[in-house]
Amino acid sequence: MNKRILLVDDSAVMRKLVTRAIRQTGLGVDVAAEAGNGKEALGMLSSQQIDLVFCDWNMPEMNGLEFIAEARKTHKTPIVMLTTEGTAEKSQQALAAGADAYLTKPFTPEDLQQKLKLLLKI
Amino acid sequence: MTAAPAVGLVGKLKAIGIAMLQQALTDWAQMTGLTVETGDAKVQNLAKRAQIEATITGAVMLVETKVEGRCEGPYFFVFPNALAAAAVGGLVMLAPGVVEQKAKTGLDDADVEAFKELANLLCGSSNNVLARLQPGLRLSQGVAHLKVRSGIPDLKVHIGEIPDGETACIACSVKVAGQAYTVHQLLPLALARSMLA
Numbered sequence: 001m002n003k004r005i006l007l008v009d010d011s012a013v014m015r016k017l018v019t020r021a022i023r024q025t026g027l028g029v030d031v032a033a034e035a036g037n038g039k040e041a042l043g044m045l046s047s048q049q050i051d052l053v054f055c056d057w058n059m060p061e062m063n064g065l066e067f068i069a070e071a072r073k074t075h076k077t078p079i080v081m082l083t084t085e086g087t088a089e090k091s092q093q094a095l096a097a098g099a100d101a102y103l104t105k106p107f108t109p110e111d112l113q114q115k116l117k118l119l120l121k122i
Numbered sequence: 123m124t125a126a127p128a129v130g131l132v133g134k135l136k137a138i139g140i141a142m143l144q145q146a147l148t149d150w151a152q153m154t155g156l157t158v159e160t161g162d163a164k165v166q167n168l169a170k171r172a173q174i175e176a177t178i179t180g181a182v183m184l185v186e187t188k189v190e191g192r193c194e195g196p197y198f199f200v201f202p203n204a205l206a207a208a209a210v211g212g213l214v215m216l217a218p219g220v221v222e223q224k225a226k227t228g229l230d231d232a233d234v235e236a237f238k239e240l241a242n243l244l245c246g247s248s249n250n251v252l253a254r255l256q257p258g259l260r261l262s263q264g265v266a267h268l269k270v271r272s273g274i275p276d277l278k279v280h281i282g283e284i285p286d287g288e289t290a291c292i293a294c295s296v297k298v299a300g301q302a303y304t305v306h307q308l309l310p311l312a313l314a315r316s317m318l319a
Contacts, residue, residue, distance in 0.1 A: 010265070013214065013236040017153075058242065058263045084246025085263060087253050105243055106152035 003120045004032035004049055008041040008067065009056040009082075018054060018082065025113045027122055036060075038067025050077050052119055054103075057083035057090070065097050072098035078119040082107070132165045134318045138255055139163050139292035139307050146247035147296060150240055154212025161295035167311055168289045177291060178306055181228060181273065182206075185241040186280060188267040191259040195313035198280065199244060200306040203228060203272075205298055210236045212299075229272055238270045259317055290314040 005022065009015050019031045033048055035041035039062040041055065053071075057064040068079055078101075081094040086104040094102050101115050116122070140163050147158040168174045181203035189197050201209075204225035210233045211221035224233060245261040245268060252259050262268060271280075288311040293304050309317075 011235065011239050011242075013232075014239050017213070017239075058265055058268070060265050084243045086246050086250045087260075105246065106149050108152075 003029045003051040003122065005029055006033045006035065006041060006044055006048070006050045006053045007031050008035045008038065008053060008059070008064070010036050010059040011056070012036075014056070021107075021109065021112055022116070025109065025116060027113065027116055027120075029116060029120065029122075038062030038064060038070065041067055042070055045071055045075055045077060052116070053077055053079040054082045055079055055099075057081060057085050057094070065094060068094065068097045068099050080115055080119065131314060131318060135165050135290060135292055135314055136163045138251070138318075139165070140294055141251045141255060142248040143294050143296065143305055143307070145251050146244040147298070149243055149247045150209055150212075153240075153243065154209050156208060156212045156299045157297075159297040161297070163292050163294040166291045166293070168291045168308075174289060174291070174308070177293070183229065183234075183237055184271045184273075184280065185244060186267075186269045186271065187241075187245055188262040189259060189309070189313060189317065190262050193259070193313060193316035195310050195316075196280075197261055197313075198306075198308040199241075200308065202303050202305075204301065205296075205303045205305070206237055207233070208299055208301070209240055213240065234270055234272055238268075241268060241270045256317060288312070 007015050007018055015034050022029055022031055033044045035044055037059045055064045055067055064081055064083065071079065079099050080101045080103055081099040082103045082105065084105045091102045100119055103111060103115055140160060144160040147160060151158045168177060178200055183201045183203060183206040185199040187197050189195050206229060207221050207224040210229065214236050229237065242263055245263045249260045289308050290311045292307040296303050296305055
C-alpha cells in the first residue's frame with residue numbers, strides 16, 4: 001500500500017507544487033490529504049491513516065509550530081516542518097516542539113527524497 | 123529641502139538591499155527555473171509622496187512586511203508587474219505567451235496567491251541575510267504582517283502612511299530571464315537609521 005502523506009499549507013499553490021515534487025520523486029508516495037491550517041490538520045490526523053506530515057510554519061488559525069506541539073500530545077506520526085523560515089534558531093524551535101525533520105524552501109528534489117526515505121523507511 | 127541619507131548609511135543600506143534581493147532571487151530561481159542576475163543599487167531619500175510616485179511608475183506588485191527585533195517598522199518591496207508575472211509563470215509553469223499577456227494586463231487572484239508564496243520566500247531569504255549582516259533583525263513572515271497587493275494605488279496609500287514622511291528607497295537593478303528590471307525597497311529613514319546603528 002502506498003504511504004499516505006498529509007500536506008498542511010495555507011497556500012493552495014504551494015500544496016500543488018509540493019504534491020508535484022513528491023510525485024516526481026518516483027517513490028510511490030501519495031499526498032492523501034491536504035489541510036489549510038494546523039487546526040484542520042489535527043482533525044485529519046485523528047480521522048485518517050497518515051504516515052507522514054509536511055507542515056508549513058506560517059498559517060492562519062493555528063500555525064505549524066502550534067500544530068506540532070498539539071499533535072505530539074496524541075500522535076507519533078513523523079512531521080516535517082517545510083518552511084521558508086531558514087534560520088538555525090527557527091529550525092531548533094521546530095525540532096524542540098516535536099518536528100522530526102526540517103526542510104527549508106526552496107528545497108531540492110534530493111533533499112525531499114532523502115527526507116521521504118528516512119522518515120517513511122522506504 | 124530634505125537632506126540625503128548620510129554616506130555611511132547609504133553604503134550599508136545598499137549592501138543589505140542588494141544582498142537580500144540577491145538571495146531572494148537566487149532562491150526564486152530554484153523554484154521558478156528562471157535565470158537571475160543582480161546588478162548595482164542606488165539609495166535615495168524620497169521625502170515626499172510625489173517623489174515616490176515619480177520614482178516608481180508603471181504597474182507593480184507590492185510586498186509589505188514588518189521589521190521585527192531590536193527595532194520595528196514597515197518594509198516594502200516593489201516589483202514591476204512584468205517581473206512578478208515572469209516569476210509566477212515560472213512557478214506555476216505558465217506558457218510564455220500567457221506570461222507576456224499577464225505582464226500587460228496584470229495578475230489575477232490566482233497569480234497573486236502564487237506570488238504570495240514567492241513573497242514568503244523573499245522574506246525567508248532576506249532573513250537569512252539579516253541573520254548574518256544584522257543579527258537581531260528579521261522581516262516578519264506572519265500572516266498578519268506579510269501582505270501582497272497588486273497595483274500602484276495601494277502603493278501610494280501604504281507608502282503615504284510611513285509616519286515621518288521620509289522614505290529610504292533602495293533601487294536595485296536586476297535581470298530576470300534576460301530582461302532588465304528595477305526592484306525598489308522602501309522603509310522609513312528613521313527605521314533604516316535604527317536598523318543600521
